[in-house]
Amino acid sequence: xxxxxxxxxxxxxxxxxxxxxxxxxxxxxxxxxxxxxxxxxxxxxxxxxxxxxxxxxxxxxxxxxxxxxxxxxxxxxxxxxxxxxxxxxxxxxxxxxxxxxxxxxxxxxxxxxxxxxxxxxxxxxxxxxxxxxxxxxxxxxxxxxxxxxxxxxxxxxxxxxxxxxxxxxxxxxxxxxxxxxxxxxxxxxxxxxxxxxxxxxxxxxxxxxxxxxxxxxxxxxxxxxxxxxxxxxxxxxxxxxxxxxxxxxxxxxxxxxxxxxxxxxxxxxxxxxxxxxxxxxxxxxxxxxxxxxxxxxxxxxxxxxxxxxxxxxxxxxxxxxxxxxxxxxxxxxxxxxxxxxxxxxxxxxxxxxxxxxxxxxxxxxxxxxxxxxxxxxxxxxxxxxxxxxxxxxxxxxxxxxxxxxxxxxxxxxxxxxxxxxxxxxxxxx
Amino acid sequence: xxxxxxxxxxxxxxxxxxxxxxxxxxxxxxxxxxxxxxxxxxxxxxxxxxxxxxxxxxxxxxxxxxxxxxxxxxxxxxxxxxxxxxxxxxxxxxxxxxxxxxxxxxxxxxxxxxxxxxxxxxxxxxxxxxxxxxxxxxxxxxxxxxxxxxxxxxxxxxxxxxxxxxxxxxxxxxxxxxxxxxxxxxxxxxxxxxxxxxxxxxxxxxxxxxxxxxxxxxxxxxxxxxxxxxxxxxxxxxxxxxxxxxxxxxxxxxxxxxxxxxxxxxxxxxxxxxxxxxxxxxxxxxxxxxxxxxxxxxxxxxxxx
Numbered sequence: 001x002x003x004x005x006x007x008x009x010x011x012x013x014x015x016x017x018x019x020x021x022x023x024x025x026x027x028x029x030x031x032x033x034x035x036x037x038x039x040x041x042x043x044x045x046x047x048x049x050x051x052x053x054x055x056x057x058x059x060x061x062x063x064x065x066x067x068x069x070x071x072x073x074x075x076x077x078x079x080x081x082x083x084x085x086x087x088x089x090x091x092x093x094x095x096x097x098x099x100x101x102x103x104x105x106x107x108x109x110x111x112x113x114x115x116x117x118x119x120x121x122x123x124x125x126x127x128x129x130x131x132x133x134x135x136x137x138x139x140x141x142x143x144x145x146x147x148x149x150x151x152x153x154x155x156x157x158x159x160x161x162x163x164x165x166x167x168x169x170x171x172x173x174x175x176x177x178x179x180x181x182x183x184x185x186x187x188x189x190x191x192x193x194x195x196x197x198x199x200x201x202x203x204x205x206x207x208x209x210x211x212x213x214x215x216x217x218x219x220x221x222x223x224x225x226x227x228x229x230x231x232x233x234x235x236x237x238x239x240x241x242x243x244x245x246x247x248x249x250x251x252x253x254x255x256x257x258x259x260x261x262x263x264x265x266x267x268x269x270x271x272x273x274x275x276x277x278x279x280x281x282x283x284x285x286x287x288x289x290x291x292x293x294x295x296x297x298x299x300x301x302x303x304x305x306x307x308x309x310x311x312x313x314x315x316x317x318x319x320x321x322x323x324x325x326x327x328x329x330x331x332x333x334x335x336x337x338x339x340x341x342x343x344x345x346x347x348x349x350x351x352x353x354x355x356x357x358x359x360x361x362x363x364x365x366x367x368x369x370x371x372x373x374x375x376x377x378x379x380x381x382x383x384x385x386x387x388x389x390x391x392x393x394x395x396x397x398x399x400x401x402x403x404x405x406x407x408x409x410x411x412x413x414x415x416x417x418x419x420x421x422x423x424x425x426x427x428x429x
Numbered sequence: 430x431x432x433x434x435x436x437x438x439x440x441x442x443x444x445x446x447x448x449x450x451x452x453x454x455x456x457x458x459x460x461x462x463x464x465x466x467x468x469x470x471x472x473x474x475x476x477x478x479x480x481x482x483x484x485x486x487x488x489x490x491x492x493x494x495x496x497x498x499x500x501x502x503x504x505x506x507x508x509x510x511x512x513x514x515x516x517x518x519x520x521x522x523x524x525x526x527x528x529x530x531x532x533x534x535x536x537x538x539x540x541x542x543x544x545x546x547x548x549x550x551x552x553x554x555x556x557x558x559x560x561x562x563x564x565x566x567x568x569x570x571x572x573x574x575x576x577x578x579x580x581x582x583x584x585x586x587x588x589x590x591x592x593x594x595x596x597x598x599x600x601x602x603x604x605x606x607x608x609x610x611x612x613x614x615x616x617x618x619x620x621x622x623x624x625x626x627x628x629x630x631x632x633x634x635x636x637x638x639x640x641x642x643x644x645x646x647x648x649x650x651x652x653x654x655x656x657x658x659x660x661x662x663x664x665x666x667x668x669x670x671x672x673x674x675x676x677x678x679x680x681x682x683x684x685x686x687x688x689x690x691x692x693x694x695x696x697x698x699x700x701x702x703x704x705x706x707x708x709x710x711x712x713x714x715x716x717x718x719x720x721x722x723x724x725x726x727x728x729x730x731x732x733x734x
Contacts, residue, residue: 092695095694095695095696095697096694135610139697198694199694282694282695283694284693284694284695285693285694286691286692286693286694286700287691287692287693287694288689288690288691288692289689289690289691289692290688290689291676291677291678291687291688291689291690292676292688293673293675293676293677293688294673294674294676296672296673297670318688318689319689336689339692340676340678341676341677341678341679341699342602342605342606342630342634342676344678344692344697344699345598345599345602345603345606346602346606347697348599348602348603348697349599349603351696351697352599375568377564377565377568377569378568378569378571378572379510379513379569379572380572405571405572405575406568406571406572409567409568409571410564410568413607413610413611414564414567414568414603414604414607415603415607416560416564416600416603416604417564418561418564418565418568421508421558421560421561421564421597421600422507422508422509422558422561422562422564422565423506423507423544423558423561424505424506424558426546
């Protein structure tokens with residue numbers, strides 16, 4: 001039962017037609033001596049802009065990027081506030097996640113509109129995503145599933161180590177046949193129902209094709225996923241498909257379609273931080289965990305993961321005193337989850353996020369004394385910044401001024417407002 | 430500055446050292462009072478401490494003409510930039526180091542003192558604002574990264590004497606993870622009485638060096654031998670190895686280090702025994718319906734308790 005409607009087919013044809021027209025000679029890339037090919041591909045004339053006096057200059061992407069970043073940030077906080085029903089920026093997030101990434105290895109993945117092929121771009125982006133995911137969610141697990149030839153098969157089990165996942169993914173990259181959305185959902189549903197109840201169950205589907213070949217009624221499968229509280233999200237590479245949209249709407253996930261490689265990477269990375277959790281989906285539970293000490297450099301012990309003697313380093317399980325090599329992990333002998341306090345601390349910034357800063361743009365001539373001259377955190381000059389008026393932001397809590405780059409760094413990486421951290425209301429002895 | 434120097438001179442051992450200087454007056458005053466009791470090392474006064482730090486800063490600037498040093502003071506009520514050898518508009522040379530540095534340090538300490546309200550009592554166990562100065566340092570380093578392809582290798586050196594403040598735990602860990610991501614090592618030299626668990630973890634996670642000198646009278650020697658070399662040369666040197674890092678977590682209810690505990694799956698609070706009611710979760714669910722001020726006060730209680 002193919003779900004491709006006539007609209008999708010027409011869109012696809014239009015897309016192909018546009019690509020052929022726009023690229024010109026660019027589609028023929030195998031001709032090294034042809035100057036026009038790379039010129040047509042790069043389209044370097046698009047990165048120029050005219051300023052007021054008619055002179056050419058490169059596009060100033062900085063304010064544009066900052067505007068994009070602010071839009072993303074405000075959308076996130078608005079969505080969070082909307083969910084919780086109050087103005088509080090602190091929302092409950094699913095911090096312990098069990099995520100299956102379903103990758104489409106069908107015929108459509110061998111298309112070359114993403115260079116060198118969709119499959120290669122997807123694999124590379126997934127590698128980056130897996131690392132970022134474990135960086136942001138150290139207590140979570142990822143598994144990989146591939147769909148091709150109408151069958152879905154599991155590449156890796158749910159695991160907590162990025163290296164094994166990436167190794168399995170890069171092992172064999174070949175695509176053929178038709179994708180089957182229902183088979184993938186059924187397979188993952190079977191695995192995710194065995195996961196502990198406090199974990200958030202998620203599926204992320206990277207879909208290149210426009211069709212799906214299903215053996216049964218996919219609506220029933222979607223109902224099953226909804227009942228099992230699995231949140232399905234899709235990132236499409238070709239065009240918007242109704243069934244994906246329906247799936248995401250039913251299960252509370254997000255559906256996005258990528259326009260090009262950079263956009264695809266961005267959309268994929270958006271799934272790395274934990275999303276606002278639907279409170280009923282995961283039971284609040286107390287998980288027993290151990291916090292092992294790191295051994296001294298001279299201790300010799302047989303490690304329980306490799307079954308061979310190792311010198312130095314390593315962690316000792318506090319319950320059964322077996323040695324493990326890395327954290328976080330589950331002790332092979334007694335099954336206790338072992339983490340270190342930095343792993344938990346990595347997720348604390350989701351619970352205590354930095355408030356979005358307010359824009360404050362000051363005309364350079366007026367109120368010179370009152371406007372700040374330098375960014376509080378990096379000491380960069382604010383007044384000569386940019387071409388016309390100086391654009392900067394200020395923290396609503398401490399009222400310090402920051403430049404745009406610090407704003408992005410503080411909210412996306414540091415998660416501390418330097419102004420708020422550099423002051424203290426009262427000294428508690 | 431970097432733009433005026435040809436790329437041939439820019440070898441990979443040019444460093445930018447951001448020194449975080451602890452100027453907590455309660456700690457430094459307490460040091461003098463404690464001298465004579467059973468402390469393993471001789472207590473160091475603040476002026477003697479500066480007499481070790483200033484030559485160390487000059488020595489970094491002399492090792493390589495392109496080296497850069499930025500000093501940020503960690504006060505008890507505020508943090509601020511004291512010295513930037515890059516100069517900005519005025520290129521401060523090494524000979525101006527002492528005068529400008531000391532003057533600005535005095536101004537900072539005076540401003541910090543004025544921020545303390547009258548009648549506020551504090552003990553020698555009052556912590557300084559380490560998270561604030563770490564955040565400032567990291568923002569400055571990001572600016573250096575943005576300045577172009579040719580930039581010095583940055584690292585952070587914390588000269589810390591005050592004890593760790595448990596209310597800064599989350600902020601310090603955020604800064605550590607951000608430093609780890611940007612590949613900026615955080616070195617620590619603890620001149621206080623006790624080891625600092627925060628700085629031990631910082632140095633372990635970011636790949637820096639943690640040192641607690643035994644003889645504080647010879648502080649300059651420790652600093653110049655261990656911390657002056659650039660990152661490239663560290664692989665050729667025998668540097669102090671970490672004696673051990675305490676990665677155990679503290680339970681939220683009693684603040685005791687525990688090796689086995691219960692972790693809430695929603696908020697990741699750690700409890701030593703199965704509590705009857707989970708403080709943070711029940712308050713959290715209420716707070717999402719109530720006003721924000723209530724949840725903020727609960728959060729402060731949780732962090733301070």
